[in-house]
Amino acid sequence: MTMVKAAVIYGPKDIRFEKRNIPDPAPDEVQIEVAFNGICGSDIHEYLEGMDLATMPHPLTHMQAPLIPGHEFSGTISKIGKQVSKLRIGDKVAVEPMIACGKCPECLSGHYNWCEHAIGSDQSAGFLGFSANGGLAEKCNVKSTFAHLLPTDFPLDLGALVEPVSVAAQAVMASRVSPGDDVLIQGAGPIGLFTALIAQISGAHHVIINDMSEERLDLANELGVQYPIRADSQKSLAHAISTITENQGVDVAFDCAGVQPTLTGAIQALKNGGKVTVIALFQHPPVVDVRALLKKGGSLLTSYGYANIFDRVIKIIDTYRSLFKRVITKKIELNELVSEGIESLEKDKKQAKILVRLHS
Numbered sequence: 001m002t003m004v005k006a007a008v009i010y011g012p013k014d015i016r017f018e019k020r021n022i023p024d025p026a027p028d029e030v031q032i033e034v035a036f037n038g039i040c041g042s043d044i045h046e047y048l049e050g051m052d053l054a055t056m057p058h059p060l061t062h063m064q065a066p067l068i069p070g071h072e073f074s075g076t077i078s079k080i081g082k083q084v085s086k087l088r089i090g091d092k093v094a095v096e097p098m099i100a101c102g103k104c105p106e107c108l109s110g111h112y113n114w115c116e117h118a119i120g121s122d123q124s125a126g127f128l129g130f131s132a133n134g135g136l137a138e139k140c141n142v143k144s145t146f147a148h149l150l151p152t153d154f155p156l157d158l159g160a161l162v163e164p165v166s167v168a169a170q171a172v173m174a175s176r177v178s179p180g181d182d183v184l185i186q187g188a189g190p191i192g193l194f195t196a197l198i199a200q201i202s203g204a205h206h207v208i209i210n211d212m213s214e215e216r217l218d219l220a221n222e223l224g225v226q227y228p229i230r231a232d233s234q235k236s237l238a239h240a241i242s243t244i245t246e247n248q249g250v251d252v253a254f255d256c257a258g259v260q261p262t263l264t265g266a267i268q269a270l271k272n273g274g275k276v277t278v279i280a281l282f283q284h285p286p287v288v289d290v291r292a293l294l295k296k297g298g299s300l301l302t303s304y305g306y307a308n309i310f311d312r313v314i315k316i317i318d319t320y321r322s323l324f325k326r327v328i329t330k331k332i333e334l335n336e337l338v339s340e341g342i343e344s345l346e347k348d349k350k351q352a353k354i355l356v357r358l359h360s
């Protein structure tokens, strides 16, 4: 048992900073001294509305709020369970924050992101930070198979980006973005920015990112995204796409915003045979113009979470360290989580990825 400082979420708008006891790791777990934990959109919804937070015992973890939030984190192994052989104390790792049974048909087929037992009957999410204790504490126990070894000189702040970059990388790979493709990204939040970077790294030709916020477009520009555009109507989007792609349209359009106009615009931007890939979790069910899609021979894909991709993403970030580093706009202390983290992301569009520093 170790006593640590932690953020604890009790329910909507109720995060407290407390001392918590973290038990020794189970035989198949490792204990991590958390270095950095990133804040994401789902943490904001968890804080504001209690979204995805377990309010009754979760079917796999048997845990419920109050819980330690945080699912994007990196750290150093400080204790190992008895059955763990591949990791050692002192190893640096990025944590894959999934909760999965490992036994159902989906898990056994490798799609553990669709585990049949990971979502509670109260819609609690199958992620650390929602249905089990997460990374916003000095220590966290995780399944050893979900602790991914980082290169010894890999900066731990970049380790906290592996989770959100995996969301983007899974979507880009599922869409088979190929060298020479033209790509549109709707929405320049962190996932949109990461999607643009992975598309560029994958050899895309024109990468266009569309957002209403000038601040976010400035950041996209700093990251080297070729065409940051602010299209405030379907007409202006169509005009920009046809100018940039010389009337052809894009091969792949990603919806990283998740509102009706961004999906409609994505379909409209496609060339014949193109694909729309939805990454965003829509709050309201959108209308899909199937006729417009059909006339182009287009496809509509979705990408949810990730599976079996962390080790590849670690290598991608390792190759482009300075590029990914620029997405981190602020580092804060644990007790600033709400004021300088969650509320800052809500108000200040200049912020992309804010990391909470636990140990560094």
Ligand SMILES: [Zn+2]
Residues within 6 Å of the ligand: 039, 040, 041, 042, 071, 072, 163, 164
């Ligand atoms: Zn996240």
Ligand SMILES: [Zn+2]
Residues within 6 Å of the ligand: 100, 101, 102, 103, 104, 105, 106, 107, 108, 112, 114, 115, 116, 117
């Ligand atoms: Zn399962």
